[in-house]
Amino acid sequence: MSGILCAIRGGPSSQPTILKAIELAQDTDQVIYFLYVVNLDFLTHTSSSKTNHISKEIEEMGEFILLSAQEQAEKGGVKAQGIIRDGKVLEEILSCCEEYKPAYLILGRPQEDMENNLLTLERLGSFADQIKEVCQAEVVFTEK
Amino acid sequence: MKSKTRLPWIIILLVSAGAMILPVKDQAAAHETPSQPRLYGLVEDEQFQPVKDVNVKLVDALDARVLSTNRTLEDGRYALALPDRIPAELEILLERPHFKDRVIPLEKDAVAALQNGSSVTLPTFVLKREITASLWIAGSVFIVVLILIATGFLHNTLAAFAGASFLLMVSYLGSPFLPQLEIFSFSQATSYIDWNVIFLIMGMMIVIAVIENTGIFHWLAFHAYRISNGKMWILLSVLMLITGISSAFLDNVTTMLLMTPITVQIALALGISPLVLLIPEVFASNVIGVSTLIGTPTNILIGSFGNITFNDFLINLTPGILAAFIGLVIYSWFSFRTELESENAVSPTLLEKLAERGKITDPENLKKSGWIGAGMLLLFIFGERIHLLPAVTALIGAAALLLWIRPDIEEMIGAVDWTTLVFFMSLFIVVGAIQEVGLISIIASQIGKLIGDNLILAMIVVTWFSAALSMIVANIPFTAAMLPVIGYLTTIVPGADSKVLFYCLSVGAALGGNGSLIGASANMITAGIAERAGYKITYKYFMKKGLPALALTISISLIWLFIRF
16 A cells, blocks of 8 residues: 545645645655546536547646646655546545555545535545545545 | 448438428419419518418308318418309408407408409408417416526426427317417427528538547647747737637537637646636637627527528628627736736646647548538528528538548537437427417517617617626527517618617627626536636626626627617
């Protein structure tokens, strides 16, 4: 068991998560796995025929977001890899935990005012328990 | 069946469909040279619009015997065959659901002329609307469909499809018990579907599906970055121009689906927030999309209903829209200048990646689709001289492209967004229902009274009313419902026969989308992708930036329309 799994979405709200992963990697000398999940749920109310094409486009956008995080990690003197997955975010985090067996999983603490958070504060705890059960990774929460 | 053996069948299908929507010979013309004397006439409603499907009966006034019967055509005209012996007193009986029956005794002179074996043309008869339960049902269904779409409670297509099915269900299952529940028959319902719109959209979807896979958008966006040479105002203007021009020929949603991810990549490479490029882009898409007949579904609807050609849009609307675009670019620069001019951390690694991706991935198909696209543009422009409908041009282009590039036909047919086409067909039926029961007619009449005969006032009201409503309701059903209203206003407001009010509707319905995040599908798509990159576009932020853009672009467009008309 080694490595730090860090699921990111990009943008300013992912910065605390990225910084926490870098800080932890510096302390533990482990590699960071940045994870970006392509999720096309927002297309359900528009054209389904575009799903295949847009999935590829968003995947490329995700690569950019990962590259940007990797670049930041390298500047912090730690190694980082990018992982792209298609699907539901929580399911893909679990799946990556099973596959990569990371020692740590970094999760952003949800902000109460955000509408579309993947995890509510209530669900955060149960998801962390589920992660521990699946891969024994230690779940680290970032500050708001 | 293999793809190659299916291709001829698809071509036959497309060509047959094209033939179906070619202009049909006016059926009324068949009555112009009768071999026997007939009784002619015209039936209109209170707004002087022809009423089709009126059951017209020639009745012997003494014994109420029906001597002859026929139905009015699309143009409200009818022709009745005459019996061998003409009685001394005759009446015309007019019957149609949603109208009050009317009995008109024939003048003695007319009866005498008929008895002498001459044909007679009667004066125009006006039928009065009858408000029945069906009007409230059709109106309620339309409003419920609008709400379902606006709230996202149901998928657009499902909402419209359920609405259309419910209306037919009420007509067929309710009317045997309560005749007032009859809204329309199945054939009347389907007669409201505008096949010109459906096939134009379908043809364009096939062409777009080929173009979007060529990498042209990545190439254009990367070159926008290169041309800008670090000057952010150039980058912003060029990206807005690329988005706008693309939106003039492709639908706005497709344009933003393709432009948003690549714009996010450029912004990340330059170390700026993607929103400062994305929001101006989506504004540009909504504005320039309206400059051509094929740029937005609302223009396709307006063009088909108002018989406005590709050239009409180019001449009467495009210059005003281009002026509005220039205003929009200036506004966008001032609105986002602080963020764009701030010191940013440019990433060489990401720029290198950007350059790597900014290449045409399928030059062969791009070249072929370029030739076909140019040919289609010529047909759109010059085709009107031979009465070539835009739908036929789109079908010819799609078929030619499929034949030339021989793609995986399953993939290409899959690229047609059938859900959108079903949405349009269902929507036409739902809107047809409120037309059929007279709701549109009542609304048109009230708006007509408010506006009076003041063209300037009509232009202002139509434009701003459309813009305000398009901010909160989906502009496609709104436009579809407004078309008969505008058609009526065009006939009663002096000077409106230039079809200027249709252009006002086009401007209001499309540019109104910039006023709120839910105002246009392209806005929602852009927000959805931006959020996937961690940049949330809130309703409040979009409105803060969008309302001034809306006010500016609509004002400039309206000034142009005042000058032009």
